Amino acid sequence: MNVSIDLCVVPIGVGVSLSPYIAECQRVLDQAGLKTSLHAYGTNIEGDWDEVMAAVKTCHEAVHKMGAPRITTTIKLGTRTDRDQTMDEKVESVLAKK
Amino acid sequence: MNVSIDLCVVPIGVGVSLSPYIAECQRVLDQAGLKTSLHAYGTNIEGDWDEVMAAVKTCHEAVHKMGAPRITTTIKLGTRTDRDQTMDEKVESVLAKK
Amino acid sequence: MNVSIDLCVVPIGVGVSLSPYIAECQRVLDQAGLKTSLHAYGTNIEGDWDEVMAAVKTCHEAVHKMGAPRITTTIKLGTRTDRDQTMDEKVESVLAKK
Amino acid sequence: MNVSIDLCVVPIGVGVSLSPYIAECQRVLDQAGLKTSLHAYGTNIEGDWDEVMAAVKTCHEAVHKMGAPRITTTIKLGTRTDRDQTMDEKVESVLAKK
Numbered sequence: 117m118n119v120s121i122d123l124c125v126v127p128i129g130v131g132v133s134l135s136p137y138i139a140e141c142q143r144v145l146d147q148a149g150l151k152t153s154l155h156a157y158g159t160n161i162e163g164d165w166d167e168v169m170a171a172v173k174t175c176h177e178a179v180h181k182m183g184a185p186r187i188t189t190t191i192k193l194g195t196r197t198d199r200d201q202t203m204d205e206k207v208e209s210v211l212a213k214k
Numbered sequence: 215m216n217v218s219i220d221l222c223v224v225p226i227g228v229g230v231s232l233s234p235y236i237a238e239c240q241r242v243l244d245q246a247g248l249k250t251s252l253h254a255y256g257t258n259i260e261g262d263w264d265e266v267m268a269a270v271k272t273c274h275e276a277v278h279k280m281g282a283p284r285i286t287t288t289i290k291l292g293t294r295t296d297r298d299q300t301m302d303e304k305v306e307s308v309l310a311k312k
Numbered sequence: 313m314n315v316s317i318d319l320c321v322v323p324i325g326v327g328v329s330l331s332p333y334i335a336e337c338q339r340v341l342d343q344a345g346l347k348t349s350l351h352a353y354g355t356n357i358e359g360d361w362d363e364v365m366a367a368v369k370t371c372h373e374a375v376h377k378m379g380a381p382r383i384t385t386t387i388k389l390g391t392r393t394d395r396d397q398t399m400d401e402k403v404e405s406v407l408a409k410k
Numbered sequence: 411m412n413v414s415i416d417l418c419v420v421p422i423g424v425g426v427s428l429s430p431y432i433a434e435c436q437r438v439l440d441q442a443g444l445k446t447s448l449h450a451y452g453t454n455i456e457g458d459w460d461e462v463m464a465a466v467k468t469c470h471e472a473v474h475k476m477g478a479p480r481i482t483t484t485i486k487l488g489t490r491t492d493r494d495q496t497m498d499e500k501v502e503s504v505l506a507k508k
Contacts, residue, residue: 117271117274117275120450120451121451122416122418122449122450122451122452124416124486126322126324126384128322128324128328128330129296129327129328131325132324132325132381132382132490132492134324135500135503135504135506135507136507138504139504139505139507139508142504142508143508153449153450154501154504154505155416155447155449155454155497155501156414156416156447156454156456156497156498156500156501157414157415157416157452157454157486157488157497157500158416158451158452158486160449160450160451162450165271165274166271169267169271173215173263173264173267176215176263176293177215180293180295185294185295185296185328186292186293186294186295186296186328187292187293187294188290188291188292188322189289189290189291189292190288190289190290190291190386190486191287191288191289191290191291192286192287192288192289192418192451192452192484193286193287193288193289194284194285194286194287194451195274195278195284195285196283196284196285196426197278197283197284198227198283198284198426203449203450203451204450206429206450206451207448207449207450209429210429210432210433210436210448211433211448212429213429213430213433214433214436214437218352218353219353220318220320220351220352220353220354222318222388224420224422224482226420226422226426226428227425227426229423230392230394230422230423230479230480232422233402233405233406233408233409234409236406237406237407237409237410240406240410241410251351251352252403252406252407253318253349253351253356253399253403254316254318254349254356254358254399254400254402254403255316255317255318255354255356255388255390255399255402256318256353256354256388258351258352258353260352283426284426286420288388288484290320290353290354290386292353294328296328301351301352301353302352304331304352304353305350305351305352307331308331308334308335308338308350309335309350310331311331311332311335312335312338312339313467313470313471325492361467361470362467365463365467369411369459369460369463372411372459372489373411376489376491381490381491381492382488382489382490382491382492383488383489383490384486384487384488385485385486385487385488386484386485386486386487387483387484387485387486387487388482388483388484388485389482389483389484389485390480390481390482390483391470391474391480391481392479392480392481393474393479393480394423394479394480
C-alpha cells in the first residue's frame, strides 16, 4: 500500500530554533531513499507505507538522540485504492483547474 | 518507544456519513488490545510505537475493504524520553492547574 | 455558520511542561462561554465560527503573554450544511454502530 | 499579530476528486491578496491573523456553495513574538543546516 504523507516534527524543550532538528529529519528521509518535498510547515513524503512509517520512527529516534526530551508530530496521511497519484500530479491537478 | 497519538480517519468518496467507518476503526483498535479514548474529533491511543502504528495501518486497510476508495487521516503523535505520562495524567495535569 | 473544532496549542521555548499554558487556554475558552471537552491531545470546541476563532486567537495572545516566544497549533475544523450535529452526537453515532 | 499557517481543506460527500474545490480555495486566497504556496498536501499561507483567518472562512463558504455538504479542514498555525520569519526563510533555514 502506497501512502502520501505530510510530516511536521516539533521538538519540545530545546528552545525556539527547530531547524537543526528538521534538517536531521531531512537526512533521515534522504538516507531512507524516500521521495520528499520540504515546505515551510512540513515535508511531503510518498512511498510504501511501511518504509515511510519506519522513516518517521527513525526521525523521532534521531531527534531524541540530539537531545530533545519531548516531540509532538503532526502527520496528514493519504491512501487510495482507485488510482495512483504522485505528489506532483496532485499539485498539477489543482493548478490546471485554477 | 511508547507513543501517545490522536487519530482521525476520514474516508472520502463514501458520502457524508462517516460513523460506520469510525466504528470499524474502533473495533480494529480494540482487537489490537490498545488503550483508546474516543472523542468528537478523533481517538486518543497510547502504547508501543510499532503496535500503535500497525493498528493505524490495519484501520486504513479495513476502511478501504469497506469500500472507501480514498482516505485522508490526521495523526498527532507524541513521544518523550524524560518521563512516562499516560493520557489520563495529561488531562489531570491540565485540570489541576485550571 | 457553526463549527466543530479540535484545538491543540503547543508553546515552544518554554521547556517540556506545557500544562500551565493549556490550563490558561481552558480559562480563555470558558470565559468565551464556549462548549468544550478536554482530551489527552487537544480540546473539542463547538460554536459559532467567529466566536470560536476569536477564542483561538485569544489563546495565542494569552500564551504569548505568559512568556512563550513561539507557538505551533494544530486545528481540525468541521462545518456542514446538511444538518446540525453536536460533539456528543458525533461520539454517540460511532458508539451506536460499534 | 502575523501568522504562518498550513491549510488543508477536505470536502466530504462530493466523491473522490477534490481538486476543483482546492482550486476554488486558491482563487479565494489570491483574491484576499495573501502570500501562498501550494504543495501536495495543503497550502502555506502567511499574513495578518485576521486576514488569513477571514480567508479560511471564505474558503469554507465557497466550498459549501459549490455543493459540498460537509468539510473537514486541518490547519497548522504558527505565531512568534521573538522575531519575524517568512515561509521562505523557514525553508532556507533548514536547507542551510542540512
